[in-house]
Amino acid sequence: MSQRITPQHKVSEPPALLRWWLDYRRVMLLLLTLFIAITIVYPLYQVFWRSLMVDGEWSLANYSAVFLRPSNYMALWNTLWVSVLATGLAVLIGTLAAFVVQRTDVPHKALLSVLLVLPFAIPPLFSAIGWVQLAGPVGLFTQWWRELFGAPPPWNIYSPGGIIFVLAVTNYPFVFITVAGALARMDSSLEEAARTSGVGPLRIMKDITLPLVRPAILGGALLAFVSSIDNFGIPAVLGMRAQFYVLTTRIYEALTIPNMPLATAMSVLLVLVAIVCLVAFRRLEGSRGQYAVISGKSVTPNVIRLGKARPWVLAALYLTLVVIVLMPVFALVLTSLLRFWGADLSADNFTLRHYIAVLNQSGARRGIINSLILAPAAATIIVIVSAMIAYLNVKARQRGAGLLDGIATVPFALPGSVIGVSMILAWSNPAFGPTLYGTLWILLAGYIMRYMAFGLQSTRSTLQQIHDSLEEAAWTSGASRLRTIRDITLPLLRPGMLAGWVLIFISAFNELTVSVLIWTTGAETIGVWIFLMQDSGFTGRAAALAVLTLPVILLLYLFTQWLTKLEARRRERRAGKPDA
Amino acid sequence: EPSGTVTFYSSMQLDVVEPIIEAFEERHPEIEIDLLYSGSVELEQRIFSEIEAGRLRADVIWAANPALFLNLKEQGWLAAHDSEHKHAIPEDLRDEDDMFFAGRVHHMGIGYNTNMVSEDEVPRTWEAFLEWGPQAASASPLHSGTNFNMLGAFTQNDELGFEWYERAREAGMQVVRGTGDVTRGVVSGEFAVIKGIDYIMAGQAAEGAPVAFSFPEDGVLALPSPLAVTAESENDAAARVFLDFILSEEGQQVLVDKFFMPVRTDVEPPTGLPSGDAINALEIDYDWMAENGDELRERFSELY
Amino acid sequence: MTAILTLDGLTKRYGQVTAVDNVSLSIDANEFFSLIGPSGCGKTTTLRSVAGLESAQQGCIQMAGRTVFDAATRRDLPPNKRPIGMVFQSYAVWPHMNIYENIGYPLKVRGLPRDAIKARVQRVLDMLGMGNLGARMPSQLSGGQQQRVALGRALAIEPSLLLLDEPLSNLDAKLRESMRAELKQVQRDTGLPILYVTHDQDEALAMSDRIGVMSAGVLHQIGTPTEVYTRPATRFVLDFIGTVSYLPCEVLKWEDESVKIRWGEAGEASAMLGVNQDTPKHGPASLAVRPEHVLLTPVADAIQPGLARGRVKIRAYLGDAWEYHVRVGECLIRVRTDSAQALEEGSEVAVGVRQGYVVNADDAGQERVLFS
Amino acid sequence: MTAILTLDGLTKRYGQVTAVDNVSLSIDANEFFSLIGPSGCGKTTTLRSVAGLESAQQGCIQMAGRTVFDAATRRDLPPNKRPIGMVFQSYAVWPHMNIYENIGYPLKVRGLPRDAIKARVQRVLDMLGMGNLGARMPSQLSGGQQQRVALGRALAIEPSLLLLDEPLSNLDAKLRESMRAELKQVQRDTGLPILYVTHDQDEALAMSDRIGVMSAGVLHQIGTPTEVYTRPATRFVLDFIGTVSYLPCEVLKWEDESVKIRWGEAGEASAMLGVNQDTPKHGPASLAVRPEHVLLTPVADAIQPGLARGRVKIRAYLGDAWEYHVRVGECLIRVRTDSAQALEEGSEVAVGVRQGYVVNADDAGQERVLFS
């Protein structure tokens, strides 16, 4: 009896039968609803009712303006096809990398895994600029190509192709992470069954392995896709020169004119696209039972021996890594060290003055400190709130919690600039509560809105993996509901919370598009300063700041590794003395 | 005696604004300037968002796009200020109702890469500029306020006209997003000539980049960066003191040290730059711009 | 005897599905009571209602004299207020606590002093033969050991009633058997009443004082193991408990308390079976026989009147016995004989029936089991 | 008979652990061969080496006359080149393909034409009694049906050898029993040689033509079910196959082929046991008895010489039999009697031994089993 239906709690009892904890659940739901209403629904509402206003009257004119202009269709169409292709490429890179790392005997797996997620740590705007430096008309690669072949290279970074490529190499870690996880958990006897049925290794990958990890591929693809459609920096830097517009660059333009109603109407379009895709992806995922193979039990993965191909695969992998991951980082570091952008690589052109200059600016220093406060604060709040929502949704099966989860995920599909605008609208002259605008708090609120989805995603999936009976066992042992949460659920949820925390921290630490609209003096962030420096032509200083964030993120990574080890050591120690 | 904090929104270069603020705070220790520096586009987005929300935080605004100020003036967000310095400033550099004053002037002309363009190749006219074909570049009027004004000035000019942009398109001139992008392009040698801004080119050259700036004979865009006190300022008195300081000789001298053309006739321009009279500035009618802006944008976006 | 647990008319519906349908039963002090039935019949739901993890729509539950649930008065004590210990099928041993902590946790929750906890946990560990494993983490234990930890955790609080949901079904054959004995021993030692859920009839028969047989939410029969095995109340119980083969037969004659039937390929065999109750109708019926009640003799030896002719199709060695599938006419009968007698596959045999059940329909068309 | 599979000196190490230690065996055409042993003894590793899923360090494997693996010459055919079908413990039915596709996939890979695939899949489905389920997805099938799909998939390619790794251990008791018969039937029908891995002795005894008993990587004995049950080669086999209880005894006298021993609480009981080989040493030894070879009589009836006195500690009802744990002196003996005889717990009984094994140490201190 391996597959049995886990009995579900139903909450259909008559109200008078509600136990005290049921009431407690309601209270929790109420508080969370309040939190989501204030941090997410209220700002969203502030933006969206304006899209239905023309000169103080209700009207759909803004939407007709969006839909009547062919250039907007063009932008929508561009957004779609570019994102689809970029996602396709990201899926290819991410899945292949995950497969090689998880399912073959390449060496240095730990190092490879770290390097493969490094693109997460670089702001997209910088990968775009980095790629211009590498593959632009006078970029490093271009020059090498010219020297080697004496002809201009066959690529053009300022093109839809360039956008697709850079989006793909920025977003593939989403796919890599989810697919690698699924491959690690997949029951390898499914593959072995095919091998003993006479099927060759490549055919197995095509017919068995890939279809089975399809939910993970789709999940990663969805994240990559949404990140592509709401990305601004990359199409802005690479697309304008080719007169190639996507929705986000159009929205930015509308904000510039400024035509806020138009911008929000377009944002609604973007959100619709995201929602349609979400639903479509869910459909594609198919019924759950079809993929029940991914169970919680540990299995020994089926490792493909590469044999003679091993050094070649490794070399190819490192080459790819160097080209798509390390080179942009290298370009960034180079920029921060060169006297000016594009200078020759001669010794006297190297300088530390950008670092010195930027560190001499009190605003930049404050920015570093503020980011060091804001990122962990946002990560902590989001993780706690989303753990509570996920708990109500997954474990307590409280009606309404699922809706809350859904609502809190919506801002994920919004471009950062729209979130920024919504923050000003909501908090500069608020209908209630304190004026957050002008303080650090508004940045916190902006980050919470933007990254809530990350927290929800990681806590939800972890909770789903914790079998109900673990909590019920505590409950029937005499622990109250609250005590059960404290002693059983939380400790088991901790790894998921930590993973979510790190993801949010990294993203919030150099967040750019939201911050740049809502920061004020005293409330600068690193992202803001990177952008301001960049925008006013101090590319070197901007790069220097961006480089300064890399060790922070690296340290954070090491810190979490250390935490995990500490946990293991604590267990070992505890295992040594029974009554600890 | 005015005191307290003045919230100052500015899209002027930090290394310009900061020395002015320092000098001001030294002179008026009882007033503190709270600077919010931002790129011009983001600053406008922010200002309009605040207005949407019903409250403008700024006491003093100093930004690059005159159209913004016309707009603010029309909506009643600016306060008139009968500045003691107003007579030192030419009339075309201030609002007729004293609602705003140019705090500085910058010019858009031709920037070029000295490694790629030899002394005798330097374009002296906008026609010569076009000869560089795809090696010439401009930021997009849709994203750069200065270039938007340039587009307006060209369109209003009989000789150049909107047709210049059409010819540019044929010649293969590149249009990139913002000022930062063109600057990086010319510095790195991706572009030989660009529509550049005087102080940026001078600043880059001072950093050691191989760039220089030239004033084309058939017209330079001289763009005043207006400065105004807001109508709902919570510290109106101090705001006015600060505005006056920027317009004062002392304030303008700080600008000149940073390669800016002063707005006062009684302050010498930076060395090496022609004096204000020697520059053939294009006529620009901001009211016309405000009226026809959207159409202009539309037209341009159809072209590029 | 005082009832430790009484269920009265318990009914639990999930939407359209009635998972538990008007179930009443009571468990006495010291009693080992098993609920048995096929997958999905509502055993777990009943158990969870007792634990307070589900709320039924109708009925009431009393525990050690207290009403812990009553649908009428809407009384419903939460699980942590009921004097129970529960062992889950999946063990539900907390992976982040070591063995000592797992067992001690319910005591800690109750606020016992450190020393008392220590002493009690040690006693439980010793009782389970794991005295020296307290410091291990669950992942370092085998399945059987984890199972014992789950049991120990439920026992530590000295509950009034122990609830077990298929605790042995994840174990392998040898381990299952030894855990069975161990569990039984623990119950003997502690005198704890147990409500045990399983779908394994061997387990239920071997361990229980009484058994409740369920199907589709309905409790078909409650009785001692011998009662449910030898005197099944319904055809379902007959089928589910133990093995039976069915043969078509004809009821010839009914006298006093015995019945004469005819069966076999050509109706050549006959048997007299005692009947407990009722008048079996004359005419066609089914004869249900257990493997151990069939008599096999090589045809060479003797084909007496009253025996049917058959042929061994498959034989299987069981160590202490042989099992045969014998074809008689169109039917396959399963037969069990002791290991001395080994008949070849394919050989012809004479088949007799020592005991059996007559299953026929009453006037209302309802099937009845008439046992001998 | 020709051997379909021959293992010769197969040894597989994982780091320090020797999972398979110099195992040699051969399987004949038509044969049902089971490997049995406790968890972790190396059964799966052996099977996977045969399949080509693991590479051993020593030995060679021949299959249908071809060498598929030879550690010496480094020959190692990949699994897809070996003429085998394999069924996994977890079924490993591909959840993204329907039943028809699952069974047809190995044929498709071999490039069979559509029609041929269709015909063959249908034949297999019919054979497994699932003719009309081809369009279902695996998630819509019960555990037993999934199991049959896995079997069908392995059969469809008409392999020379079928490998099965504990295919029944995830099923519940009733289903397991019926699948056993079904599997046996399939083997009869197809004549396919089978290498079967299990840790369930009942399963191995009931289904196999021959059994190999493994422990810690070492193959202890190969023999027919009756051989391993009645004539265990080592003490491990004696323990593992069937149930035994141990009693201390003393070897009194050895003559020809029988041995006289004394046992019981006060040494009051005695038995003459036949001995197959060797001279049992005089003096203390162990007497091993199977439950079905112990004789129980109520003391009231008779306490004859040669019988020991004991007391029923626990009894368990098995439906077709009773099982007792009887205390004799310090020891507990397990006894199985047919269901007619029901002794109360706590009652005194007389205990006799009908058959048993003498286990004693030889001169080298090695334990030997001497069977009667």
Ligand SMILES: Nc1ncnc2c1ncn2[C@@H]1O[C@H](COP(=O)(O)OP(=O)(O)OP(=O)(O)O)[C@@H](O)[C@H]1O
């Ligand atoms: N939360 C639920 N929602 C809807 N139906 C449910 C729920 N829990 C159980 N059921 C249904 O109630 C019936 C009884 O389920 P229950 O778990 O009690 O069966 P069981 O006898 O324990 O079976 P098993 O031996 O498989 O554990 C089943 O038909 C099941 O599908």
Ligand SMILES: Nc1ncnc2c1ncn2[C@@H]1O[C@H](COP(=O)(O)OP(=O)(O)OP(=O)(O)O)[C@@H](O)[C@H]1O
């Ligand atoms: N990949 C591996 N790495 C290290 N040790 C292994 C590996 N696979 C198996 N072993 C070890 O080899 C021994 C034999 O394992 P194997 O899986 O063959 O046992 P088994 O007899 O099939 O047991 P079970 O009945 O539990 O399936 C065990 O001690 C096991 O821990």
Ligand SMILES: [Fe+3]
């Ligand atoms: Fe089960």
Ligand SMILES: [Mg+2]
């Ligand atoms: Mg159940």
Ligand SMILES: [Mg+2]
């Ligand atoms: Mg195994």
